[in-house]
Amino acid sequence: MKNKKALIILLSSLLIVTVFVFEYMLPDEQTAAPYFVKMNSEGKAIKKNQFKGYAYKEKVFDSKGHAKTISFFSEKKLPKNEHFKIVVAGNKLVTNYKKVNHLPKNIQYLAEK
Incomplete structure (x- = not known):
């Protein structure tokens, strides 16, 4: 007992x-990561199972200015030629986004290259 x-x-x-x-x-970065992005594409409308949204493949920058190209999905259309801070979860889904007027200075310089 x-x-x-x-x-x-x-x-x-x-x-x-x-x-x-x-x-x-x-x-938290292991589950979701924040990035800065200038949307250069319109996105591709997709519908998979119960998800309806848009697929993107864009060059993104982390807060330290490191660039990489990632694929991600958004339920809402992100307008072309706009700047955003997006949070992408491990499943490549944008969990949060915020429109920003300008990219941070260290990232703006790299984005223009």
Whole structure:
């Protein structure tokens, strides 16, 4: 009887520690990443299963100014030639976006190259 209680307490403690590590100790960037982007394309309208939106492939910049080209999906159309700060989740879906008037200075310089 005491062994069963001890085993249950041990397993419960292990579960709580595991949840704590995954929820609070891992950085958010592993699940979603913010980028700055100037939209250069109209996007391609797509419909997959229950998702209806637009697919994009754009050159994006992280907050340190590192550039890369990524593919991502948005439920709403992002207008061409506009600047945005977007947050892209691990499933390549834009979870949040904000229109910005100008890219940050360090990124603006790189985007114009």
